[in-house]
Every structure is written in C-alpha cells, then in structure tokens.
Amino acid sequence: MDLLRLGVNIDHVATVRNARGSAYPDPVRAARLAEEAGADGITAHLREDRRHITDTDIERLMETLTVPLNFEMAATDEMQKIALRHRPHAVCIVPEKREERTTEGGLEVAREENRLAHFIAPLAEAGCRVSIFIAADAAQIEAAARIGAAVVELHTGAYCDLHAEGKFAERDAELQRLREMSAFAHSLGLEVHAGHGLTFDTVGPVAAFPEVRELNIGHFLIGEAIFVGLKPAIHEMRRLMNAARA
C-alpha cells in the first residue's frame, strides 16, 4: 500500500498562546518539533478572524519549515492574495461560515462550482496543490473533480463524534461511507486525504483505507502533548497509522 503521510496541525498551540496575548507557546517551535518527530507536513489555518494562527506565524513557517506547509484558508479574496504571496506547497480550502458548509460540515462545492473553479485556478497556476475539504458525499466529490482540485480531504468529524458518543452502529455506517467515498474520489483521479477530530482511538480504521494518502491531525495531538510531550504523541500516532496500514 502507498505511504500514508501525517500532516500535523499546530493551530491550537497558537490558541493557547493567544489566550494570554503572550509570545508563547510558539506554534513555529511546535512545527519544528513535529518535523523532528517525523511529520511529513505542517498544517496551519489562517482564519479570517485570526483567532489562532496569525499572518506572522505563516511568514515564519514559510521561512523555517523543511517539510511542506499545508495552508488552510477560506475561499476569500484576502486569503487568495496571501496564498499567492507565499505560494505554500499546498492550499486547503475550508468553510468558515455556516452557509459555506454542507450538512455534514465540509465545503459546499456543488452549489458554488463556478466561483470555486475561478478561485482555485490561480492557486494551481502558482504551483500550489489545491485541496478541498468536503463531506464524504458523492455530489461534493464530483464537483471537486470538475472544478480541477488535485486533492479532496474528507471530513472525519462526524465519524469521530459518533465514536465519542458511543453510537457505534452509526459510527460504523459513517466509516463505511468514508471508505466508499475514498474509493470513489480516487476513481475520479483525485488524491484523497482525511482529517478532523482524529484521535488514537479513531485513526486506525481511516488509516487503513488504501486510497488515503495523507491524514491531517491537530487538536488531539496538541492536547496529548500536555501529558506526554509533542514528540511522543506524534510517534504514537504514527505507530498506530503504520499498524493500521500494515
């Protein structure tokens, strides 16, 4: 089976920093530790309200990282300009407002096809690998393929929530949907990523989907780092991913 990459999302190091308006903890330091722990990429979401990652964080990440940056952003003119200035390895388009979301929580691509096609074209021309964060839904996947996205990242949040709530039959149905939609997206020529809400308990079944090439994981890892340290948390996540893949 193809290699499964781990992208470590460092947003919530910045959340803790911003809670006190201090300079620490520094998300760029966390990114460097994640690299040392074997992360294949770093993910950071520059939100319109800058509630965690800031513009300066993105500049410093671009200067410092030796692994690719996956820059998450909303489909706005402001964010497009920032992405075109930095030209990160990857840009992942995510919903920030309720009306941009499908019922499952990913980006509403199907109803916004024309606008999104024009929005991502210059990013792709600038050499960024454009990824669209969507629900595991055939109509959204087909729309992502039609607008020329290279990658779809499938939203695993519902699966993880159902697991946490102990609703195991529904969780398994959601997992089956994710599995089928990974295969469907792959059959359309899209690279398949997945993420949101993944933990040590939930990562294995998703890591086992043969079509998935990358997982992006943040909140749980940053939380776990409080107890065991960031590197051991990442090592354990990687171990579980490899075990599921084997």
Ligand code: PXP
């Ligand atoms: N993938 C995407 C597109 C996201 O927006 C996020 C959250 O920022 C993640 C993955 C990581 O989710 P979590 O922080 O819950 O692991």
